Amino acid sequence: MKTAITEMFGIQHPIIQGGMHFVGFAELAAAVSNAGGLGIITGLTQGTPEKLANEIARCKNMTDKPFGVNLTFLPSLTPPDYPGLVKAIIDGGVKVVETAGRNPAQVLPALKGAGIKVIHKCTSVRHSLKAQEIGCDAVSVDGFECGGHPGEDDVPNFILLPRAADELEIPFVSSGGMADGRSLIASLAFGAAGMNMGTRFIATKEAPVHENVKQAIVAASELDTRLVMRSLRNTERVMTNAAVEELLRIEKEKGDDLKFEDIVEQVAGVYPRIMLEGDMDKGAWSCGMVAGLIHDIPTCQELIERIMREAEAIIARLNAMQAA
Numbered sequence: 663m664k665t666a667i668t669e670m671f672g673i674q675h676p677i678i679q680g681g682m683h684f685v686g687f688a689e690l691a692a693a694v695s696n697a698g699g700l701g702i703i704t705g706l707t708q709g710t711p712e713k714l715a716n717e718i719a720r721c722k723n724m725t726d727k728p729f730g731v732n733l734t735f736l737p738s739l740t741p742p743d744y745p746g747l748v749k750a751i752i753d754g755g756v757k758v759v760e761t762a763g764r765n766p767a768q769v770l771p772a773l774k775g776a777g778i779k780v781i782h783k784c785t786s787v788r789h790s791l792k793a794q795e796i797g798c799d800a801v802s803v804d805g806f807e808c809g810g811h812p813g814e815d816d817v818p819n820f821i822l823l824p825r826a827a828d829e830l831e832i833p834f835v836s837s838g839g840m841a842d843g844r845s846l847i848a849s850l851a852f853g854a855a856g857m858n859m860g861t862r863f864i865a866t867k868e869a870p871v872h873e874n875v876k877q878a879i880v881a882a883s884e885l886d887t888r889l890v891m892r893s894l895r896n897t898e899r900v901m902t903n904a905a906v907e908e909l910l911r912i913e914k915e916k917g918d919d920l921k922f923e924d925i926v927e928q929v930a931g932v933y934p935r936i937m938l939e940g941d942m943d944k945g946a947w948s949c950g951m952v953a954g955l956i957h958d959i960p961t962c963q964e965l966i967e968r969i970m971r972e973a974e975a976i977i978a979r980l981n982a983m984q985a986a
């Protein structure tokens with residue numbers, strides 16, 4: 663399948679693996695890229711330019727296909743060394759960067775100067791248009807269903823994607839709630855040039871996370887995510903567990919007086935314990951409603967091949983309907 667996104671990134675299939683904290687290591691990025699999609703290493707999980715450079719080198723040892731690096735801009739008391747991370751990306755010969763969070767304008771000149779394509783992840787049409795205006799090459803339009811940070815507008819993809827298609831001139835991919843061939847065809851129907859998946863790629867053989875995380879996703883239904891940190895305007899969609907229920911109790915108790923310090927135990931520094939050690943009740947971890955559509959743990963190759971097979975079958979079915 664050829665789309666503006668496969669052409670722009672030099673990939674075989676219009677499928678991207680979004681950056682994921684403590685999931686997007688070289689093993690997963692390489693597996694997705696080897697399967698013909700675009701794998702993405704999560705820059706901030708590495709933290710320092712040296713470690714990111716090392717992770718990029720590891721990924722290059724595992725694949726000769728294009729892969730990307732995610733740079734997430736979050737409010738932080740001690741901001742990461744973004745210029746250093748950008749230098750590691752450029753020196754590492756990476757060709758695609760997925761930015762997310764705040765406006766990525768600060769890193770665009772360096773990235774664009776090095777010929778790197780930038781896809782910015784946005785949760786609104788407003789932010790997508792801004793990304794287009796500042797010179798991003800593409801956007802990833804992340805609906806309310808998504809795992810992670812859906813923003814504060816709560817517009818689901820059935821509305822958000824066609825709205826983005828009506829307004830944008832640069833190509834975009836759908837993101838949030840995507841799992842299979844149906845998701846891909848629906849995304850194309852809405853005007854996207856491909857799709858981005860997070861949660862679905864965690865439940866794959868190559869995702870270098872604890873088996874408990876994969877089993878939790880397979881066991882979960884579409885009813886098992888919760889929105890946390892709403893009153894801090896830092897909403898995150900996470901898998902429910904004991905820590906998340908406690909977090910929600912604290913949020914209810916504190917109301918508008920909630921401060922980050924009140925929930926630090928449930929949200930700060932919990933990712934390594936959950937993702938690497940499988941301590942599933944340790945805290946809040948991002949997960950999409952799409953968990954309800956995930957029932958197995960295939961290899962990335964099996965997953966992507968299946969998605970493309972399903973997509974072709976849907977196209978054939980639609981064509982037959984038209985011919986009938």
Ligand SMILES: Cc1cc2nc3c(=O)[nH]c(=O)nc-3n(C[C@H](O)[C@H](O)[C@H](O)COP(=O)(O)O)c2cc1C
Nearest residue numbers: 680681682683762808809810838839860861948950
């Ligand atoms: C465990 C997890 C961690 C994530 N971490 C990040 C991150 O660090 N930076 C980022 O831009 N997006 C992050 N995301 C969002 C994904 O890149 C992607 O946009 C999202 O998962 C899409 O929704 P889906 O899970 O329904 O596929 C994360 C998602 C998950 C599930």
